[in-house]
């Protein structure tokens with residue numbers, strides 16, 4: 001049995017969580033309270049010395065950090081993994097793009113605007129900087145999605161789940177989704193994929209105490 005350590009409200013944690021739900025893979029969810037520093041407690045650091053979530057373990061040989069690496073592992077041999085080497089490489093390209101051009105800017109802007117709104121004012125200069133840095137990636141993504149329904153021509157895959165994690169909450173970062181109509185259309189299409197669950201459902205009611 002796989003155990004996923006995750007926190008509420010996180011686009012990164014959503015990725016392996018949603019993939020396992022859509023793959024109908026049994027797993028145990030343990031919620032880590034990152035706002036209260038549980039990820040830096042010795043018991044969790046013993047598991048993952050980097051002290052971050054998501055983190056994925058099983059009883060055998062899996063001990064994995066990085067949400068997109070988890071997607072790659074979980075999707076092996078499933079309909080979420082593209083068939084050809086070229087498509088798999090393209091999926092990886094978008095997964096690296098997500099971690100370098102989108103997540104580093106959308107995630108912190110959202111953190112101080114939505115998760116900790118009382119700190120928005122204190123971080124307003126950084127938020128403006130992050131929103132500016134997010135724009136080229138979002139424009140590139142919007143153009144890409146104008147020509148296809150999902151990230152890959154072959155259909156819904158881990159590339160969509162990777163990008164969806166933070167892009168579907170861009171409004172919570174202070175970005176107007178109406179600026180990116182193709183992304184808006186794609187967000188709606190992803191929410192209509194088989195067995196989709198929204199981020200709000202990633203929480204203690206579906207988890208054991210960590």
Ligand SMILES: N[C@@H](CCC(=O)N[C@@H](CS)C(=O)NCC(=O)O)C(=O)O
Nearest residue numbers: 010012034051052053054066067068
């Ligand atoms: N690149 C990593 C990012 C992991 C990460 O930074 N997780 C955040 C939550 S989204 C975290 O645990 N933050 C708490 C901390 O840094 O102490 C991934 O994709 O999994």
